[in-house]
Amino acid sequence: MKGYIYRCAPVTAVQLLDLITQQVGLPCWHFSGTHLWQAPALNALEYSAPIDVNSDFGHAFNQQAEVRWKRLDDDAFDVLILSEQARTIPGAHTLASDWEVREHPQRPLIQSGKRQRLIYYTYHAPNGAAQFTRYIEGETK
Helix, strand or coil: CCEEEEEEECCHHHHHHHHHEEEEHHHHHHHHEEECCCCHHHHEEEEEECCCCCCCCEEEEECCCCEEEEEEEEEEEEEEEECCCCCCCCCCCCCCCCCEEEEECCCCCCEEEECEEEEEEEEEECCCCCCEEEEECCCCC
16 A cells, blocks of 8 residues: 655644644544653543644544644644545645555554554555554554
């Protein structure tokens, strides 16, 4: 399967919410946090419509696409959109187009405690190296 990655930067919080609505749709799975190195952000994995983009980073995702963001300053974000379908996204540019996508249906990301497992794809560069993990959904067992 082929993957596509798009980048939009800088975008405002309003534009970010519009991108999430247009590219992923609501409700969707999402989580966010204030420190990229803090794994507990995955504690907040939710399947809902309201999304708070006031944190330093976040992910909104479903079967169609993932929108991930990183804060640049008070009201500016750097945004990546990952999808297995080509998309037309105003203001975005494509980050290479030779991404090979691999599915891992029997290998969800398992978190400690009672937190949900995450179903994911990996995006591989032309040399075969895994470059991105694209979240698909939280496991609903």
